[in-house]
Amino acid sequence: MTVYAKPEEFGLADLLCCAASREVADNEIVFAGTGLPMVAIMLAQKTHAPNLKLIFEAGTLDGRPPEIPTSVGDARCEMGASRSSGLNDAFSIAQRGYVDLGYLGGAEVDQYGNVNTTCIGDYLEPELRLTGSGGNPDINSFAKRTVFIMVHEQRRFVENVSYITSPGWRVKKWPGGEFVHRRELYGAAYHGGPSAVISTAGVFRFDSDSGLMYLDTCHPGKTPEEIRGMCQFDLDISRVKGETELPTREDLRIIHDVLDPNEIFIPKVRQG
Amino acid sequence: MSTNKRITLQQAAEIIKDGSSLTFSGFTIWRRPMAIIFELIRQRRKGLHLIEVNGGSQTEFLVGAGCVDIWESCWVGHELYGKYGANLSRKVANKEIIVEDYSHAEMMFRFAAAAQGAPYAVTQTSLGSDIHNPEYDMLGRAGLRDGKRIAAHKYQFTEDPFFGAGSQVLIPAARVDIAVLCVQQVGEEGTVRVNGQYYSDPEVARAAAITIVMAEEIVPEEYLRRNADQNTIASFEVNHILECPFGAHPTGMFGRYDVDGAFLKDFYSRTRTQEGFDDFANEWIYGQDHISYLEKLGWPRMLGLKANTALNYSPRISKGGK
Numbered sequence: 001m002t003v004y005a006k007p008e009e010f011g012l013a014d015l016l017c018c019a020a021s022r023e024v025a026d027n028e029i030v031f032a033g034t035g036l037p038m039v040a041i042m043l044a045q046k047t048h049a050p051n052l053k054l055i056f057e058a059g060t061l062d063g064r065p066p067e068i069p070t071s072v073g074d075a076r077c078e079m080g081a082s083r084s085s086g087l088n089d090a091f092s093i094a095q096r097g098y099v100d101l102g103y104l105g106g107a108e109v110d111q112y113g114n115v116n117t118t119c120i121g122d123y124l125e126p127e128l129r130l131t132g133s134g135g136n137p138d139i140n141s142f143a144k145r146t147v148f149i150m151v152h153e154q155r156r157f158v159e160n161v162s163y164i165t166s167p168g169w170r171v172k173k174w175p176g177g178e179f180v181h182r183r184e185l186y187g188a189a190y191h192g193g194p195s196a197v198i199s200t201a202g203v204f205r206f207d208s209d210s211g212l213m214y215l216d217t218c219h220p221g222k223t224p225e226e227i228r229g230m231c232q233f234d235l236d237i238s239r240v241k242g243e244t245e246l247p248t249r250e251d252l253r254i255i256h257d258v259l260d261p262n263e264i265f266i267p268k269v270r271q272g
Numbered sequence: 273m274s275t276n277k278r279i280t281l282q283q284a285a286e287i288i289k290d291g292s293s294l295t296f297s298g299f300t301i302w303r304r305p306m307a308i309i310f311e312l313i314r315q316r317r318k319g320l321h322l323i324e325v326n327g328g329s330q331t332e333f334l335v336g337a338g339c340v341d342i343w344e345s346c347w348v349g350h351e352l353y354g355k356y357g358a359n360l361s362r363k364v365a366n367k368e369i370i371v372e373d374y375s376h377a378e379m380m381f382r383f384a385a386a387a388q389g390a391p392y393a394v395t396q397t398s399l400g401s402d403i404h405n406p407e408y409d410m411l412g413r414a415g416l417r418d419g420k421r422i423a424a425h426k427y428q429f430t431e432d433p434f435f436g437a438g439s440q441v442l443i444p445a446a447r448v449d450i451a452v453l454c455v456q457q458v459g460e461e462g463t464v465r466v467n468g469q470y471y472s473d474p475e476v477a478r479a480a481a482i483t484i485v486m487a488e489e490i491v492p493e494e495y496l497r498r499n500a501d502q503n504t505i506a507s508f509e510v511n512h513i514l515e516c517p518f519g520a521h522p523t524g525m526f527g528r529y530d531v532d533g534a535f536l537k538d539f540y541s542r543t544r545t546q547e548g549f550d551d552f553a554n555e556w557i558y559g560q561d562h563i564s565y566l567e568k569l570g571w572p573r574m575l576g577l578k579a580n581t582a583l584n585y586s587p588r589i590s591k592g593g594k
Contacts, residue, residue: 034351057376058299059469070533071351073299075468075526075585086470087299087325088384091377095395118373123408129361129371134326134347137398138377164402171400174429182400187438189396264352 004246007220011269012200015219016149017043017255018247019198020103023147028100029053031090031139034071036149037103039255039265042068046254055093057135059086068260091135094142097191102139102146108161109150111233112179112211113168113194115140116161123163136166141186145195152199157231168194169211181211201227203244204235212236217244277462277513281562284484284514285311288450291341293321293421295383295446295480296330297453298523299471301351301531304330305454305486307519310557310565313337323446325379325472327357329523329536335359335369336549337557342411344372344446346379353533354540359549372410372426373403378443380472386445386479394430394440404429404441451480454520455504456528458485459493462510465503468526468584477505482512488528490515518566518574529577530586 005014013036020040024030026049032041042065045052054063056072062082069076078084093099106115107130117136121127140146150156164172173180183190196216197204203217214236215224224237247255256268279287285308288294298304309330312320320340322331327348334340336359348357363369374382375398385393402408409417409426416422423444430440453473457465464485466473477483485505490513496503522539524531543549556565566574579585 056469058302058471070531071300071302073302073351073469073471073524075524075530075579075583078469079583084469086474087376087380087472088475091380091397095377095397118402123402123405126364129356129364131349131356132327132345132347132373133375133398133401133403135376137375137401137403141397141399142377164400167398167400172402172405173400174404175406177405180400185400185439186396188432188435189399189437189439 003249005249005252008271009249009269010247010252011267012219013266014247014252014255014269015244016198016200017266018251019203019244020147020149021047021251022245023145023196024049024052024101027051029055029098031055031057031094031099031102031143032072033057033103033105033135035105036265037105038068039259040103042259043251043254046258047251055090055099057087057090059090060084061089061093068264070264091138094138097142099139099143100145102143104136104139104146104148104166106136106148106150106166108156108158109148109197110158110161110168111213112170113148113197113206113213114161114164114171115148115166115168116163118163118165121162133165140166140194141189142191144192146193147195148197150197150199152201152230154230154232157233159233169206201230214239217241219244220246277460277511278490279512279514281307281311281514281516284308284452284486284512285315285317287482287484287512288312288317288320290317291319291321292450293323293448295323295448295451295476297451297455297471297473297476298328298520299469300326300328300347300349301353301523301536303454303471303520303525304328304523305452305519306330306333306521306523307516307562308452308484308486309333310560312339313553313557323448325383325476326376327360329539332357332359332539332543335363336543337553340369342370342372344374346374346376350536350540353531353536358540358544362544362546370410370414373408374443375401375403378403378441379446380475382443382446383472383475383479386447387475390445392442392444394442396440399439399441446479448480450482450484451476453477453483453485454525455485456488456525457491457496458487458510458513459491459496459507461493462507462513463493463496463503464505464510465496470504474505477509483510484512484514485510486514486516486519488515488517488519488525516562519562521569527579527581527584529574529579532573532577
């Protein structure tokens with residue numbers, strides 16, 4: 001029987017982790033990045049999706065790490081894996097179309113799900129240079145679905161990102177840079193695109209025709225109007241289904257007792 | 273057959289000249305040839321052109337020390353221990369470095385093309401992104417695309433001529449002067465055995481004109497040849513070898529030692545400014561050699577990083593968590 005945790009028993013990171021975990025179905029092939037997504041996938045592996053196949057970008061295929069790796073290059077990744085290889089394998093497999101789902105992050109996201117991890121401000125005169133793309137655009141190009149996990153601030157949810165690192169639903173067609181629907185540009189290489197953004201305020205999805213983001217569920221304590229006010233674009237709140245599903249007590253036990261006991265990625269909420 | 277591939281740490285750094293193009297083994301904060309990186313900084317190398325599948329701590333050290341003019345890659349940071357490359361970021365803001373952005377898969381496929389002797393690779397990644405914005409061809413803007421050392425174009429679009437699959441991106445082979453690898457074992461004749469994920473090591477070794485392998489240990493060649501199926505790179509693909517225990521520190525090495533997260537955190541937090549970098553380099557790099565660096569780190573610290581031989585990493589529990 002599913003027993004949901006009480007609001008005082010979990011933190012925002014727990015809620016995000018569980019919401020992300022629920023995006024994956026059993027038997028799917030999942031591309032995992034460092035951090036909270038890794039905890040989310042391993043939570044799914046230990047709950048509703050025991051047969052999911054985990055690929056780490058650095059070269060681990062069908063990994064079953066005994067403890068949370070600190071990054072995808074970590075020696076922990078390949079313990080119990082089907083195969084330990086390299087990036088040429090991991091990206092070839094992804095481009096070949098094997099990947100169902102990828103978890104990604106970003107500094108900015110726009111109304112079409114375009115994500116920026118490269119720079120804040122004008123690329124040629126940046127206010128702040130960030131990490132750069134990493135595998136973000138690759139996984140977002142190759143996977144059937146991608147899920148973005150992000151901090152929700154108004155400055156991060158913008159009408160158009162200052163630099164499209166990772167392509168969403170309406171993207172730039174070069175050399176002119178006019179916006180076209182992703183399907184038009186990708187042709188036979190079209191596998192899908194961003195399916196959800198899980199922010200610290202709610203869960204967002206995309207209209208398949210317009211490519212526009214809409215609010216799907218609100219995290220506890222947030223109203224649709226409040227969340228719309230946290231975006232620089234006119235967020236569609238007409239399709240809200242209600243509140244984001246809460247973590248169960250079993251989810252919390254697995255996260256804190258099994259996966260991340262040292263609180264490397266997810267701090268434990270202590271009551272009283 | 274040459275059995276005289278052994279060189280010293282100092283000689284390894286001397287092979288890399290001012291203006292050389294350079295790449296490395298490893299992945300972000302794993303198996304980076306840090307001892308050679310530090311030696312390059314001591315030797316005050318200038319004008320390097322780094323072409324990397326991904327950047328990491330090695331990038332940040334070289335960039336902070338002013339050794340690098342051009343960085344072609346996709347990512348830099350210290351993973352959990354430093355969220356972005358503060359030194360690169362500072363030099364970008366000051367226009368002291370040219371950054372050419374590709375995606376991670378593009379960089380990997382560029383090296384795979386070079387390793388095959390092909391002039392370019394074809395991919396469908398990153399269509400619709402600003403990576404392909406023609407205004408953002410930074411080497412082109414700098415007038416450096418001579419079609420010889422640097423490809424004539426950042427990328428080209430083409431339509432699939434064979435199956436009508438639509439837009440394809442052609443990306444130039446990543447040809448580099450020198451690849452510097454840091455691995456667990458190399459044989460006297462150059463055969464390399466990498467344990468754990470081999471990242472992009474086989475491709476970068478083959479793509480480079482000169483490949484230098486720094487290993488935790490040089491082992492008898494015949495030992496590696498007893499199990500040739502476990503080897504990663506063939507002897508003749510390697511030009512020079514050297515033995516340098518803990519040569520990857522502060523990055524980690526599968527089966528040998530973990531990442532020194534505290535060291536990287538300290539580096540990241542102290543090197544936001546040039547003064548901070550210079551101060552850090554004066555403490556850990558200038559005036560040191562590899563042995564004095566290890567002495568400064570000390571045995572207790574190194575034992576804490578030492579990997580368990582069954583697990584291949586250093587278990588956190590035994591050290592009381594984080």
